Amino acid sequence: MILWELFYQFFKIGLFSFGGGYAVIPLIREQIVFANGWLSSLEFTDMITISQMTPGPIAVNTSTFTGFRIASIPGSMAATMGCIIPGFIIAVLLYLFFSKHKDNKIVFRILESLKSISVALIASAAGTILLGSILGTETLDFSSMKIEFISLAIFVISFILLRLKKSPMLVICISGGLGILAYGIFGLPA
């Protein structure tokens, strides 16, 4: 049944996304875009863009969006519940556990490792979005690459603004404006 399937897939995503915020992106890309084909790569990137512009955690926003696309309101609820329940249970258990064992070396080491791994996985998701945005491809297939100079320019400008400590929200708005301007003049790529 599709609702159960949504709940189960997002339960896995919720269970394995350590590091918060962007940590759900790689798993959603793998499970929802590649394994199940519930979202296209374009929809996936749109969804992350929309999540950036609306309040609430990315995990909740993305699961709601995907669930809604697949099975309307019940779908969005099943996906969102699936996504938050593992974190909820583990957070409460950890809270109880840590109140008792403040410094268990192995538990601490696992948590530290998870933080490092999540950085790598987020980098991996950034790689996918970069490939799609600037090279018009989804895989590391060099024959089908074609540099889109407008996207590259917007990426560089956005990155510089971010390094100058401009807020991500503002930078994304600016990149949208630049997109309208540049693609309005030169036309959208096919």
Place this chain on the structure above:
Amino acid sequence: MLLSMIKKSFVEKKKYFTENELSEIAAIAQSSPGAIAINMTALAGYRVMGIAGAIVSAVSAVIPPLIIIAVVSVFYDYIRDNQIVAAALKGMEAGVAAVIVDVVINMYRTVLQRKDAFLSMIVPIAFVLNFVLGINVMFVIPGCIAASLIVMLISKRAGGRGQ
């Protein structure tokens, strides 16, 4: 953002718990998988009223984004076909890529600050495994954790013998 809001209403106004307890809650919420904000509200609720408090807090925290995104989802198909919206989204795609690259740089910097060689090395290794070699996340995560624990135990044993 959320932390300062919880601090204001739970610690300063209602005095449900102390600031020290709040930082403990924040650390555990960050160490748990999923949305940190939801975990944090759940723990704040748990601290005040046990499991019932945790459920009420988490559900209330989910409702606003759920409604907003549901509304956005309804209109997504209509607005996606609009040329101006498509151009804006195409531009934002590059902007979002820049935001995530920036996040990665900042996160990696905090990893490097731990000054633990293996925890620093795991980042490029896991990246190559997942992105370049295309190995599934469900294998990368447990594999790297196992390697990390082995490294810790070996270095501990070596260190123990030296003393």
